[in-house]
Amino acid sequence: MLRLNTGATNVWNADNPQVFVYLNGVLTGTMDMNHHELLLEQVAQAGKQYNVRFYAYSNYSQKTNFFHLTLHAVNPLIEAVYYDFKVAFEVAALLREDDERKILLYDILTKAALMMDLRNGQQEVEQSICDAGAWLRKTLEEHRSESVCEVYSIGHTHIDVAWKWPLRQTREKAARSFQTVLSLMKEYPEYVFMSSQPQLYQFVKEDRPALYKQIKERVKEGRWETEGAMWLGADCNLSSGESLVRHILHGKRFFKQEFGCDENLVLWLPDVFGYSAALPQIMKKSGVKYFMTTKISWNDTNKFPYDTVYWEGIDGSRVLSHFITTTNYVPYPELSVKRNFNTTYNGLENASQVMGSWQRYQNKDISKKVLTCYGYGDGGGGTTREMIEQGKRLQNGILNLPRVRFSTVRKFFEDLEQELQNKQVPSWYGELYLEFHRGTYTSMGAVKQKNRQCEFLLQNTETLATLASETAEMVYPHKELDAAWKLLLLNQFHDILPGSSIEEVYTQAAEDYQKIERICTELIDRSFGALSSNLSVKPCDQTQADAAIVWNPLSFGSDLVIELDGKKTVASGAEFLQDTAYGTKLYRVQQVPAKAARKLLLASNTDQSSGAGTVLAEQEKICVETEFYSATVSSTGGILRLYDKEQNRDLFAERAPGNCFKVFDDRPNEYDSWNIDASYSLKSFATTPVCNAQLVEDGEYRKVIRVRTKYRSSTIEQNIIFYLHSRRIDFETKIDWQEHQHLLKAEFPFQLFSRKISADIQFGNVERQTHKKTSREQAQFEMCAHKWVDCSENGYGAALLNDSKYGYSAEGATISLTLLKSGIYPNENCDIGHHAFTYSLYPHKEDFRTGGVVQQAYRLNCKPITFFAQNVGNEDCLPSLKLSADNIICETIKKAESGEGVVVRMYECYGCQTTLDWEYDLGECQAFECDLLERVEKQLPVQDGNISCVFAPYEIKTFLLKK
Amino acid sequence: MNRTQTEQYLKTALSALSDLRSEQMELTGEVRWTPYDYGKDPSPDQSSKEWESFERDQTWGGKDLHFCFDTMVTTPAQAAGKN
Numbered sequence A: 001m002l003r004l005n006t007g008a009t010n011v012w013n014a015d016n017p018q019v020f021v022y023l024n025g026v027l028t029g030t031m032d033m034n035h036h037e038l039l040l041e042q043v044a045q046a047g048k049q050y051n052v053r054f055y056a057y058s059n060y061s062q063k064t065n066f067f068h069l070t071l072h073a074v075n076p077l078i079e080a081v082y083y084d085f086k087v088a089f090e091v092a093a094l095l096r097e098d099d100e101r102k103i104l105l106y107d108i109l110t111k112a113a114l115m116m117d118l119r120n121g122q123q124e125v126e127q128s129i130c131d132a133g134a135w136l137r138k139t140l141e142e143h144r145s146e147s148v149c150e151v152y153s154i155g156h157t158h159i160d161v162a163w164k165w166p167l168r169q170t171r172e173k174a175a176r177s178f179q180t181v182l183s184l185m186k187e188y189p190e191y192v193f194m195s196s197q198p199q200l201y202q203f204v205k206e207d208r209p210a211l212y213k214q215i216k217e218r219v220k221e222g223r224w225e226t227e228g229a230m231w232l233g234a235d236c237n238l239s240s241g242e243s244l245v246r247h248i249l250h251g252k253r254f255f256k257q258e259f260g261c262d263e264n265l266v267l268w269l270p271d272v273f274g275y276s277a278a279l280p281q282i283m284k285k286s287g288v289k290y291f292m293t294t295k296i297s298w299n300d301t302n303k304f305p306y307d308t309v310y311w312e313g314i315d316g317s318r319v320l321s322h323f324i325t326t327t328n329y330v331p332y333p334e335l336s337v338k339r340n341f342n343t344t345y346n347g348l349e350n351a352s353q354v355m356g357s358w359q360r361y362q363n364k365d366i367s368k369k370v371l372t373c374y375g376y377g378d379g380g381g382g383t384t385r386e387m388i389e390q391g392k393r394l395q396n397g398i399l400n401l402p403r404v405r406f407s408t409v410r411k412f413f414e415d416l417e418q419e420l421q422n423k424q425v426p427s428w429y430g431e432l433y434l435e436f437h438r439g440t441y442t443s444m445g446a447v448k449q450k451n452r453q454c455e456f457l458l459q460n461t462e463t464l465a466t467l468a469s470e471t472a473e474m475v476y477p478h479k480e481l482d483a484a485w486k487l488l489l490l491n492q493f494h495d496i497l498p499g500s501s502i503e504e505v506y507t508q509a510a511e512d513y514q515k516i517e518r519i520c521t522e523l524i525d526r527s528f529g530a531l532s533s534n535l536s537v538k539p540c541d542q543t544q545a546d547a548a549i550v551w552n553p554l555s556f557g558s559d560l561v562i563e564l565d566g567k568k569t570v571a572s573g574a575e576f577l578q579d580t581a582y583g584t585k586l587y588r589v590q591q592v593p594a595k596a597a598r599k600l601l602l603a604s605n606t607d608q609s610s611g612a613g614t615v616l617a618e619q620e621k622i623c624v625e626t627e628f629y630s631a632t633v634s635s636t637g638g639i640l641r642l643y644d645k646e647q648n649r650d651l652f653a654e655r656a657p658g659n660c661f662k663v664f665d666d667r668p669n670e671y672d673s674w675n676i677d678a679s680y681s682l683k684s685f686a687t688t689p690v691c692n693a694q695l696v697e698d699g700e701y702r703k704v705i706r707v708r709t710k711y712r713s714s715t716i717e718q719n720i721i722f723y724l725h726s727r728r729i730d731f732e733t734k735i736d737w738q739e740h741q742h743l744l745k746a747e748f749p750f751q752l753f754s755r756k757i758s759a760d761i762q763f764g765n766v767e768r769q770t771h772k773k774t775s776r777e778q779a780q781f782e783m784c785a786h787k788w789v790d791c792s793e794n795g796y797g798a799a800l801l802n803d804s805k806y807g808y809s810a811e812g813a814t815i816s817l818t819l820l821k822s823g824i825y826p827n828e829n830c831d832i833g834h835h836a837f838t839y840s841l842y843p844h845k846e847d848f849r850t851g852g853v854v855q856q857a858y859r860l861n862c863k864p865i866t867f868f869a870q871n872v873g874n875e876d877c878l879p880s881l882k883l884s885a886d887n888i889i890c891e892t893i894k895k896a897e898s899g900e901g902v903v904v905r906m907y908e909c910y911g912c913q914t915t916l917d918w919e920y921d922l923g924e925c926q927a928f929e930c931d932l933l934e935r936v937e938k939q940l941p942v943q944d945g946n947i948s949c950v951f952a953p954y955e956i957k958t959f960l961l962k963k
Numbered sequence B: 001m002n003r004t005q006t007e008q009y010l011k012t013a014l015s016a017l018s019d020l021r022s023e024q025m026e027l028t029g030e031v032r033w034t035p036y037d038y039g040k041d042p043s044p045d046q047s048s049k050e051w052e053s054f055e056r057d058q059t060w061g062g063k064d065l066h067f068c069f070d071t072m073v074t075t076p077a078q079a080a081g082k083n
């Protein structure tokens, strides 16, 4: 056996040196600080020679490793007794002083020790130790009784797909960790290992086919479990509903196709920073029955009260959830000074953690089974020989103490479900909010913005490609779309999208988003090209164009506003609205049906005069009148007054303006880019104006006020847009941010009577309290929402919409949108540089439902797509989607994964049962209702193209239309 | 013996057992070293400057870096039959 000492014994597992070992040119094993032994041979042969190559990786900034290699001959008989003795001793040492079992075990161990001749170099040593070992085993066996519980144990390693290392290193980490598993499996037939994240297998398949082949063999034997349901451990706060669906679709499909294994049943997300209330329904409708995380135990304020629970989503879907309870055993918990309820997915399978898993379990009344996964992780590494040796002793059982059972994760959940029959299992309604990494809703604004944009872009691309393949001669680009989706999914990994990786990871992510945009742009062009005969146009260069097709990506009919550069004007099909301050022209295309297109005829613009760059007025405060408001804007962008003419009320109080920038010192105690500490709000700094507020557009469609403000070396420029006939007010924002460790928020202290807000999430919305009575509410001082949050009293309210932000705070009726968080670890330049995004204020009558907040948020996020061409006829018709209810949203229209038929996915967004009549004119079709993975559940009647169905509150429905 | 003394005795026995598990043998081959990079198949240039530097400092490491170490191991006669 070879032993390697690199000196890096106190380096965290994520940074430690890691090594591939080749014996005579063949990859045979791996080493790192936790795996410092390599078995050359089960039975050594004298004189046998090995050419040994160590291919080592270092991610530790100092050059302090050394390379001390030693050769050892291991006596397996003595080693076996060593572990027998060690585990029994560790168990005994953990028990309380007054525990009779401790006294008994110490007595047995003392007798065994006295039987051994431990004098090194003595001939009798081996025999005496073996005799003592046999006696110890026999005696422990005699004293064994029924165990208090079973600790289902699975070998595991958590590999962050990117984090403190770039993706190219993850490929090696996966191969190294998987090789470690294969080596251990050779030595230990009882060893069972589970790894989720098909993305990692994909890397290994591409890089190391021989290793991949061995994995397949182990999966076939049932010793290597491919579970987990998702493509990778995705962030579940920020990823869109459709993205989460695709994670499960691609995840399940990969494991089934590659390994021929049963369908995945467990959503395995040990390390994700909060779990959306939309997940239970997504899981249930994707055939995923069980949920596991450990992260929820990382709460900084409230211990999550259950470890086995039915988790219930916004729509009432329930999934059986079990949270791993692995932590060290505490003999005297009543004496513990530190309140610590953390558990780990990097288990050690030792006496303390096996006993601790049971001790920490809060639902002992309903189940005698807990789960632990063991193996070093985060940067991979995994199980060690020592863990398995210990696990084997604990599997035999010591007295009546918790007994290990080597198992798969699926077996654990199936047995747990069985055990819970006729038991009073608690339930938990709503999101699993992680009271810890609250900064991950905001850190790295650029990646969050690109993610949002690409999520919509991919959906629009799919819809257009579906139209082109169903109604014209285009072959549906399954492969290209799959590739683009997988890039998006990859970057939703729980350290990429949340903003908690090193800078290099974001350079790569930016390239990936560009790739997605390139693929989608090309496919959209190809789709319009194919559809051109339906639209009586011929594709051409934009400069040659005399027509434009404007496509409405929304799931409801809407006026569409388009912006053309100064070279073209619209001759027919759209109404001219206004010249902009940037030299472009705005047109309104009236009432384009959902997912349909309208043809505009263009003419060359002979009048090249424009008001670009002209400042029409410049003052410290500018007043604006619209159909709805009398407003006053200050030179810092503050809305000093917003008088609602219809409602006869001011939305903001005097001296408490809306859109007030607040800068906060943001130096969390730990986890810089991840965390915001509650104390951040104690002190804030204001921005100062750079110049007067400027009126830069003053038309019949909109009035635009430009403000420039600064904070230290950073500048914020906003175009504040008031529409003459719309309630929406847009804040087009450009920021050059140069301050590290700051938080920037825009505050809106609404004069509204409300102690709760509604917040947009995947496929629906949730309510959140803004009056912080309980410690649970107090801990939610920063919250996550998608496209909007709304604060409404009876009859009136205001929403904040955004095109790329996710972090909010709310206190009473004051809502702040978190714009930037510029941490310095692990990326020292997080959020430094240029940012451009838009958020909107949308006061409305009634609540978010009647007030049309959902629709406005979609309008802000999902802009019309314009295609330039030459007109050759009068046809301009693409099928439109007709939905009979406002509260049913359709984001997804795609070709079925099977290639046969079109999949249409919708969801109910007001939380009420709704009867929907709908049609999508693709010709005569049969209609089916499916699950999220497109498996048909039932056929639906179609009458004259119309399909009628009933949505339960917040239900997601997937339809398949087949010709 | 009181409880603490028993515990101490058992710890000593465990530590002795741990030491008796294996016997260190002589490693005859020299370790040679060279830096590497992503995508390279390790086939080190054994006369590189980096190797000289390693020989001098006996240390290696750094952020996101690869190294390759080579050696020859011969199983000694007294290890025969063991792990």
Ligand SMILES: [Zn+2]
Pocket (backbone or CB within 6 Å): A158, A159, A160, A271, A378, A494
């Ligand atoms: Zn992780």
